[in-house]
Amino acid sequence: MSVLVLAEHEKGAFKKKVFEAVQYAAGIAQQQGTTATAVVLGAAPADALAQLGAYGAAKVLHVSDERLNSLSAKAYTKALATAAEKEGAKVIIALHDVTGKAVAPRLAARLKAGLVAGAISNPDTSNGFTVKKAVFSGKAFSYININSDVKVVTLMPNTFQVTKGDGSANVEALDVAFDDKDFGVKVKEVDIVKGEVPLAEAELVVSGGRGMKGPENWGPLEELAHELGAGLACSRPVADSHWRPHHEHVGQTGGTIRPNLYIAIGISGAIQHLAGVNGSKTIVVINKDPEAPFFKAADYGVVGDAAEVLPRLIDAVKKFKASQN
């Protein structure tokens, strides 16, 4: 009855959030007196998979069918359901990301398993199985009980620090009987924006609002993001005015992010914007209006004009980076 975890990969390479999910599953397994089994779908070199052991997986089940190289929610669900049955798994973990959100609910419905989407805590098993998640777009939290025998949890990335151990996992092949119907969604075109830090997984985010006055003033913001290795975001009016692309919009009706550092420049801090970003660990607000509501939600505030403050901040970051080398 191991704890199962979906380990997404790109040709055998894992992102940090996947290690985080494996570590999370291993923690739950330990709590339940069992071990964690990672499931890897699609072609990948077997030796790359054993490294998941360093994050707590005792075993890796590898379904190497090449048709799994891109997401097919039906096929992924079937593979995970097959693995869950083989392992007698009662708890199944995925990430609360694009893949996990497509697969975990399907799997939960198939297994008649209760699902918590976007967990930000380890399960409390003192009285059942209770997991914490953000609700009302980050304005509050709720504790959800899963009452079913089998449980599915998607973990919000960047919730826990990842610690590498020295274990190595046993890799086993798993055969799953797919049929053509499982691959009904065909990928026609993939368009990856080069050189950008994907917002959902950015640990640092630099964000601009209407106070930037126009898209022509984004240069310093981009430079700051580049110096920090940060993702770029913006407020809703900025996206609605087409100053910046829609995928950069964070807030209640845009993306919800939880980076370690969120630097908001020229954003007043409407309640809808705060909802999307108040899971950030540290918030810096730069605004020339000392009455901007965002200062109430900030850890550090700078009252000043972005056009003057930003170049100084960029210089300070460059100086800091030079001192670290």
Add this chain to the structure above:
Amino acid sequence: MKILVCISQVPDTTTKIAFSDDKKQFKTDGVTFIINPYDEWYALVRALELKEAGTATTVNLVTVGTATAEPVIRKALALGGDEAIRINTDSDDPYVVATQIAAYAKAEGYDMVLCGKESIDYNNGVVGAMLAELLDMDYIGFANKLEVADGTATVTREIEGGQETDTAALPLVVSCQKGMAEARIPNMRGIMAARTKPLKVVEPVAVETLTSIASFEMPPAKTGVKLIDPENMDELVSLLHNDAKVI
């Protein structure tokens, strides 16, 4: 092509969230309920555009809710749509909601089910994919573009660091987000027409509740902002490194 659009009612985006003293209930007194923005602005409007273009023949709306959800579903009908179905129960377990919609939709022969990428109250974003499983349909999530021709949908969806364009044969469930369509405001004609559009009430099927909310909690209040001299950005960088330990 018959389209079903899933509508959820949620507290208005400006709502200040409050809970009962025992932290078990969300306080709804004085709260204005709206159509979940993702359901309204993207799923519903795109469905209406497809009907206006002659691609869709029927656009029906479904919601799972008690009679208190009727004003919101009427508001959705004012934007457009042929008829609305209200499944007469309430649940915060997404499996229950998906099961109710699936039980209704199964025999109705829908070619496409559209929903928003998530509701802004419980932020699960899972009903669409659950529905796809229960109806044995394919599912594409986080779509920002949707075209349909000759029984095949072409859908652009968000992936990490970019986007991907997929094709899938109907029937299909799609969850919609920003980019899919431009928000509309209902006009007087739509509001008048909505009053007389059919709103069917369907009784729920029996289903086991798999999850329940134990309690709510407000986020800890920030201890207060530390203001930094705008001339001294070195201090800010130093605090971010040494105190906050985020760079």
